[in-house]
Amino acid sequence: MYKLFLRSLISVLFLLGFGLNANAEFKVGFVYVGPTGDHGWTYQHHEGRNAVEALGIKTTYVESVPEGADAERVIRQLAQSGHDLIFTTSFGYMDPTNKVAKDFPNVKFEHATGYKREHSNVSTYSARFYEGRTLLGHMAGKMTKTNTIGYIASFPIPEVIRGINAMTLAAQKVNPNIKTKIVWVFTWYDPGKESEAAQALIDQGADIIMQHTDSTAPVQVAEKAGVWSFGQASDMQRFAPKSILTSIIDDWAPYYVERSIAARDGTWKQQDTWHGLKEGMVAMAPYNSAMGGDLIKEVEQLQKDLASGKAHSFTGPIYDQKGNILVAEGAVADDGMLAGMNVYVKGVEGDIPQ
Amino acid sequence: MIKIEKRNDVSRSIYFLTPVLAIFLTLFGGGIIFYILGFNPIEALKFFFITPISDLYGLSELLVKATPLCLIAIGLSFCFKSNNWNIGAEGQLIFGGIVGGGVALLFYSHDGFYVLPIIILSGAIGGMLFAMIPAILKTYFNTNEILVSLMLVYVAKLLLDYLVVGPWSNPEGFNFPETRQFSESARMPILFDGLRIHAGIFITLITVFFSWLILYKTYLGFQIKVSGLSLKTAKYAGYKGKTMIIIVFMISGACAGLAGVGEITGPIGQLHRNISPDYGFTAIIVAFLGRLNPVGIIFASLIVALTYLGAETAQIFLQVPKYTGQVFQGMILFFLLGSDYLLFFKIKFLGLKKNEL
Numbered sequence: 263m264y265k266l267f268l269r270s271l272i273s274v275l276f277l278l279g280f281g282l283n284a285n286a287e288f289k290v291g292f293v294y295v296g297p298t299g300d301h302g303w304t305y306q307h308h309e310g311r312n313a314v315e316a317l318g319i320k321t322t323y324v325e326s327v328p329e330g331a332d333a334e335r336v337i338r339q340l341a342q343s344g345h346d347l348i349f350t351t352s353f354g355y356m357d358p359t360n361k362v363a364k365d366f367p368n369v370k371f372e373h374a375t376g377y378k379r380e381h382s383n384v385s386t387y388s389a390r391f392y393e394g395r396t397l398l399g400h401m402a403g404k405m406t407k408t409n410t411i412g413y414i415a416s417f418p419i420p421e422v423i424r425g426i427n428a429m430t431l432a433a434q435k436v437n438p439n440i441k442t443k444i445v446w447v448f449t450w451y452d453p454g455k456e457s458e459a460a461q462a463l464i465d466q467g468a469d470i471i472m473q474h475t476d477s478t479a480p481v482q483v484a485e486k487a488g489v490w491s492f493g494q495a496s497d498m499q500r501f502a503p504k505s506i507l508t509s510i511i512d513d514w515a516p517y518y519v520e521r522s523i524a525a526r527d528g529t530w531k532q533q534d535t536w537h538g539l540k541e542g543m544v545a546m547a548p549y550n551s552a553m554g555g556d557l558i559k560e561v562e563q564l565q566k567d568l569a570s571g572k573a574h575s576f577t578g579p580i581y582d583q584k585g586n587i588l589v590a591e592g593a594v595a596d597d598g599m600l601a602g603m604n605v606y607v608k609g610v611e612g613d614i615p616q
Numbered sequence: 617m618i619k620i621e622k623r624n625d626v627s628r629s630i631y632f633l634t635p636v637l638a639i640f641l642t643l644f645g646g647g648i649i650f651y652i653l654g655f656n657p658i659e660a661l662k663f664f665f666i667t668p669i670s671d672l673y674g675l676s677e678l679l680v681k682a683t684p685l686c687l688i689a690i691g692l693s694f695c696f697k698s699n700n701w702n703i704g705a706e707g708q709l710i711f712g713g714i715v716g717g718g719v720a721l722l723f724y725s726h727d728g729f730y731v732l733p734i735i736i737l738s739g740a741i742g743g744m745l746f747a748m749i750p751a752i753l754k755t756y757f758n759t760n761e762i763l764v765s766l767m768l769v770y771v772a773k774l775l776l777d778y779l780v781v782g783p784w785s786n787p788e789g790f791n792f793p794e795t796r797q798f799s800e801s802a803r804m805p806i807l808f809d810g811l812r813i814h815a816g817i818f819i820t821l822i823t824v825f826f827s828w829l830i831l832y833k834t835y836l837g838f839q840i841k842v843s844g845l846s847l848k849t850a851k852y853a854g855y856k857g858k859t860m861i862i863i864v865f866m867i868s869g870a871c872a873g874l875a876g877v878g879e880i881t882g883p884i885g886q887l888h889r890n891i892s893p894d895y896g897f898t899a900i901i902v903a904f905l906g907r908l909n910p911v912g913i914i915f916a917s918l919i920v921a922l923t924y925l926g927a928e929t930a931q932i933f934l935q936v937p938k939y940t941g942q943v944f945q946g947m948i949l950f951f952l953l954g955s956d957y958l959l960f961f962k963i964k965f966l967g968l969k970k971n972e973l
Binding site: 291297322323324325326327328329330331332334335336338339340342343353354357365377417418419420448601602604615616 | 673677680681777781782790791792793794797810812879882883884885886888889890891892893924925928929931932933935937938939
C-alpha cells in the first residue's frame, strides 16, 4: 500500500514536470565531458552551442561531467528543468542518455559518437574525422625526412584505428617508405601523458607528430623540438605557430543549429548522422605556408575530391599488416566496414592493444 | 611576539559544533564568492543547497551520492582514529569494484538470488586484500603507509584500464573501454520505481551500526582509540599493535570495496574506467568533517554529496563554473581545520619585552 502510494506520488510529480515543461520556452542543453577551455573536443562543442545561442535560442551547458554514475543525473536534470533538446557530447554518455530518454519521451536527445538508439527520441551523430586524416597523411608523407610519423592515440576503438589507417594509407601513396609509430595513452585528455608520448615519439625519430587526443600539449612539444605537427579538434595554430601544418577542425555548429531549429519547429526526427568534409562537419584550418605552394595546392585538390566523393580515404587495394587483402583493387570500404574497423593496415608498426 | 599554547580544556559540545560552524562560514564565504561573480548570493546559495533536494528525485540522488562517501569514510575512521593514514581508499574501492565486477561477469549467464550476495562479498574481500598490502608492508617492513596506499591507487586504476580495454571488454562493444552491462540478477535492487536509490544504502546503514558497535562497545574499539591517542600507552598496555594495524586496514579496505561494488552493481551497471569520481579521496574530507564519528560521518557525507549536486544545479540554472563545488569542499575543510586549530591552541599576543629587541 505504502509502496503504491509512493509510486503514484512519483508519477504525479513526473507528470507535473511534463505539464510545466509544455508551456516553457524552448531550451537546448549540452553535456560536456571536459572543461570548455580544453581547446580541443569540448571547446568545439561549446563553439557549436554558441552558434545555437546566436540564433536567439536559449541554451544551457554542464561541463566536466564524469562518464560514470553522475552523467545520468545531469542529463535527467536537464530534461526535468525544461530542456527540449539535449546534446550529450561524449561516448560514455551512451547508456545514461538512452535511459533518461525512455522516461522523457517528449524531450529529444542527441548522443555524439555512440551507436545505441534504443528509443525514438534518441539520435546519434559523429563526424568522418578520417577524411581529415587522409589529408594529414598526404602532407606527412611529403614533409617527413625521417620517414617516421608519430601518432598519439587514445583508445583502440574503430574511430581511432580508422584515423591511423586513413593517415597511413594516404602517406604511403606519396611516400612508400613511411612508417607509423603509435603510442597509446588511454586517455582523451591528459596534457602530461600526451606530452610524454610526443617526446617519446620524437626520440624514436618521428619528425611529424599527430594526435587523437584533445589537449594542445603534443603540438607544443613538437614546436619546441622543431618537428612538424597537426592540431586536433580545433585550430591549435596559436599554440605552435611554426610547427603546425594545419588542424582538423570538428565543426559541430551547422549540425547543432539545424537540429535545434528542427526540434523547435517540430520537424526533428530520429537519425544517425555521419558527416564529413562534404557537409563541413570536418573542416581544415589554414595550411601552413612552410609546406610550399605546390603541396598546398595538391592538398586543397584532394580535399575537394574527398568532399565531392571523387576520392575516398579507403580505396583498394588495402592490405592488413600480414598482407591479407582487406579492400579489393578499385573498390572502396563501405560504412559498415569503417564503423567496425579493428585491424591496422600494412605499414603501421605494432599491435592493437587487446 | 605571538605565542601558541595548547588548550587543555576543550569542551565536548564545542568540539562537535565546530563542523557546523565551518559549514556556516563556508556558506558565508560562498555567498561572497557568488557576489563577486555577480550573482545574488542568497538566490545562488538557494540553487546550490536547496533546489537539488527539493523533490524526491533529488533526495534519492543525494543518498545515491552520499552512500559510497559514507561507507568509505566510516572505514577510514578506523584507520585515522588509530593513527594509520590510509590515503588509498580510492584504490581499494577500484580493486573491490574489479573483483566484484569480475565475479559479476563470471556469473553473467547465471540467474539466482545468490549472485548478488556473492558479488558484494567478493567486492568487500577484494578491497580488504588490497588494503592489507600497505598494512603488512607497514607492520613488517616499516614502510610509510601514506605513500604505499596512495601509490596503489594508480596500480588499481591501471589494472582497471587494462581489464576494460583488453580481456574484459564487451565483445559486442566495438573495443570501447567498458565491459558488458551486468545481468539483472547482478544489480542492486532499486527501492522505488523511477528513482536510483538502491539497496546499497542498507549495506551502508548496517556498516555504520556495526562500526559504532565496534568503536564504542568493544575492546578492539578501545584499543584503536588508545593507540590513536598515544602509541606509547598502547604499547605499555600490551596491545598487539601489528594485528591492530592490519585489522583497521582490513576494515577500511572492505568498506571501500563495498562502496566500489555498490557503485558498479547500483547506478553504473558495468565496469568502465570512470567507476569513481574520486570518492576515495573525497571520503577523507567526509571522515574528518564527521569527526571520525559514525553519526557525524552520516551527516558529513550528506553535506559533501550536496556540494556535488549543488554544483550541477547551480551550473544548470546560473551557469556558474562546475568547479565552484570543489571550491565549496575546499572551504569546508579549510574552515574546519582552521577552527580546529583555534579550538586546540590558544594564540597569545605578548608585548615585546625590552631585552628581546
